[in-house]
Amino acid sequence: MFDFLSSYNNPTFLGAFWMTVKLTVFSAIGSLVWGTLLAAMRVSPVPLMRGFGTVYVNVVRNIPLTVIIVFTSLGLADIFRVTMGAGGDVKLQAFRLALLGFVAYTAAFVCEALRSGINTVPVGQAEAARAIGLSFAQVLGLIVLPQAFRAVIGPLANVLIALTKNTTVAAAIGVMEAAYLMKGMIEKEAQTLLIGAIFAFGFVVLTLPTGLFLGWLSKRLAVKR
Amino acid sequence: MTEVSVVKDAVPAADDLVVLKSVNKHFGALHVLQDIDLTITRGEVVVVIGPSGSGKSTLCRTINRLESIDSGDIRIDGKPLPAEGKALARLRADVGMVFQSFNLFAHKTVLENVMLGQLKVRKTDKKQAEEKARSLLDRVGVGTQADKYPAQLSGGQQQRVAIARALAMGPKVMLFDEPTSALDPEMINEVLEVMQQLARDGMTMVVVTHEMGFARSAANRVVFMADGRIVEEAVPDQFFSNPRSDRAKDFLSKILHH
Numbered sequence: 120m121f122d123f124l125s126s127y128n129n130p131t132f133l134g135a136f137w138m139t140v141k142l143t144v145f146s147a148i149g150s151l152v153w154g155t156l157l158a159a160m161r162v163s164p165v166p167l168m169r170g171f172g173t174v175y176v177n178v179v180r181n182i183p184l185t186v187i188i189v190f191t192s193l194g195l196a197d198i199f200r201v202t203m204g205a206g207g208d209v210k211l212q213a214f215r216l217a218l219l220g221f222v223a224y225t226a227a228f229v230c231e232a233l234r235s236g237i238n239t240v241p242v243g244q245a246e247a248a249r250a251i252g253l254s255f256a257q258v259l260g261l262i263v264l265p266q267a268f269r270a271v272i273g274p275l276a277n278v279l280i281a282l283t284k285n286t287t288v289a290a291a292i293g294v295m296e297a298a299y300l301m302k303g304m305i306e307k308e309a310q311t312l313l314i315g316a317i318f319a320f321g322f323v324v325l326t327l328p329t330g331l332f333l334g335w336l337s338k339r340l341a342v343k344r
Numbered sequence: 345m346t347e348v349s350v351v352k353d354a355v356p357a358a359d360d361l362v363v364l365k366s367v368n369k370h371f372g373a374l375h376v377l378q379d380i381d382l383t384i385t386r387g388e389v390v391v392v393i394g395p396s397g398s399g400k401s402t403l404c405r406t407i408n409r410l411e412s413i414d415s416g417d418i419r420i421d422g423k424p425l426p427a428e429g430k431a432l433a434r435l436r437a438d439v440g441m442v443f444q445s446f447n448l449f450a451h452k453t454v455l456e457n458v459m460l461g462q463l464k465v466r467k468t469d470k471k472q473a474e475e476k477a478r479s480l481l482d483r484v485g486v487g488t489q490a491d492k493y494p495a496q497l498s499g500g501q502q503q504r505v506a507i508a509r510a511l512a513m514g515p516k517v518m519l520f521d522e523p524t525s526a527l528d529p530e531m532i533n534e535v536l537e538v539m540q541q542l543a544r545d546g547m548t549m550v551v552v553t554h555e556m557g558f559a560r561s562a563a564n565r566v567v568f569m570a571d572g573r574i575v576e577e578a579v580p581d582q583f584f585s586n587p588r589s590d591r592a593k594d595f596l597s598k599i600l601h602h
Contacts, residue, residue: 246410247447247506251461251513252437254430261464266451342450343495 135300142286149222154229180227191216192292217289232274236267272337280326361386367416378572389549391559394569400552404521408439437465440510440518446502448494455490458509480508484538500531517548568592
C-alpha cells in the first residue's frame with residue numbers, strides 16, 4: 120500500500136520532512152532571537168524603539184504568511200536582487216528566502232508572547248534591580264526576561280507548533296519540503312486520502328512531542344511566587 | 345539673585361549626605377511633593393511619618409530617582425542626582441533601598457539575590473561576593489536559608505534578605521519604604537531589630553514607617569509630612585510628647601489612643 124512512497128526521489132519522503140524540520144528549527148532560533156529583541160524594544164525607555172517595535176509587530180502579524188513568503192521570492196529576489204548569498208543556487212536561495220520570511224513573521228508572535236510574560240514579572244522586582252544599580256539591559260537580561268520566558272513556555276510552544284505547520288507555505292516558492300512533495304504525489308497518485316493521512320500523521324509526529332515536552336518544561340521551570 | 349546666596353549654595357556643610365532643596369513633584373493634578381527641603385547628615389536616622397497619601401513614600405523614592413522630580417535639587421554626598429544612564433545606575437548602587445513588598449528576585453536563590461549586585465555592578469569576584477553575602481545573611485539572621493528561593497521564606501525572612509541585598513552594595517545611605525507594612529504582626533519585630541542594629545552601627549537611614557515605637561527608639565529626628573509638605577521636624581521625644589502643629593497633634597491623637 121505504501122510502495123509509492125519510495126518511488127519519489129526529488130525529494131524523497133524523508134528528505135522532504137527533513138527539510139520541514141530544518142525550516143522549523145532555523146526559523147525557530149531566528150524568530151526567538153529577533154522576537155526577543157523586538158520585545159526589548161517594546162518595553163524600552165526610548166520612544167523611537169518602542170514605536171518601531173509596535174509598528175513592526177502590528178504590520179507584520181497582520182499580513183498573510185503566504186504574501187510574505189511569495190514577496191521574499193518575487194519581490195526581494197526578483198526585483199531587488201537579494202540573493203541571500205546563495206550564489207546562483209536556486210534551491211538554496213529559496214530556502215534562505217523562506218527562512219527570512221518565517222523569521223520576520225514568527226518573531227512578531229514571539230514578541231507578543233514574551234511581552235505578556237514580561238507583564239507577569241512584578242514591577243517591584245525591576246525597581247529593586249534598578250535600585251541596586253543594574254542598567255536597563257541588565258534588568259531586562261538578568262531579572263525580567265528569564266522570568267518572562269519561563270512564564271510563556273506554553274504560549275511559545277503554540278507559536279512553535281504553528282511555525283512547524285506554517286513551513287508548508289514555503290512550497291509556494293519551490294522549497295522542497297513536505298507539502299511540496301505532497302502536492303506532487305497528489306497529482307500523480309490515485310490514493311489522495313491515504314496521502315493526506317500520511318502527511319497529516321507526519322506533522323503530528325513532529326509537533327505532538329514538541330508540545331508535550333514544552334508543556335512538561337513549563338511546569339518544571341515555573342517561577343514560584 | 346544675590347551673590348551671597350550663590351556662595352552659600354556652593355558650600356554645603358561637610359557632613360550633609362542627602363540634601364533636598366525645594367523639591368516639587370506632581371502626579372497629574374496632584375501636587376504630591378510641595379517645596380520639600382530636607383537635609384540628612386551622615387550617620388543620622390530620619391523617620392518619616394504621616395497620613396496615607398501625604399507623599400512620604402514618594403519622597404523616599406525620589407532620593408534614588410525611582411521617581412523623577414519636576415523641579416528642585418537633590419544632592420547625595422555633594423553630587424547632584426544624575427538624570428539617567430550609567431551615572432544614575434552608579435549612584436543607585438550607593439543608595440540602598442528596601443521596599444514594602446520585599447521585591448526579591450523570584451527566580452534566584454536567597455544567596456544569588458544578595459550576590460547579584462556585587463557581581464554585576466561592583467564586579468566583585470565570585471568567592472568574595474559569596475563570602476560577603478553569607479556573612480550578611482548571618483547578620484540579619486537568615487544564614488540557614490541561603491539556598492532557598494524567596495517564595496519558600498516567610499515575609500519577615502524575605503524582608504531581612506532584602507536588607508542584606510541592599511547592604512551588600514556597601515551603600516552610603518539606606519532608604520526604607522514602609523518595610524514592615526506588608527508583614528504579619530509577629531514578624532514585624534524581627535525586621536525592626538535588624539534595622540535598629542543597623543542604626544546603632546551608624547548607618548545613615550531614611551525610614552518611612554508607621555511603627556511609632558521604632559521612631560521613638562531609633563530615630564534621631566522625626567519628619568512629619570501631610571498633604572505633600574513637611575509640616576514638622578523634631579527629635580522623637582519632643583515630637584511625640586509635645587507636637588507643635590495642629591496637623592501633627594490630630595495625627596498623633598488618632599494613632600496613639602489604642
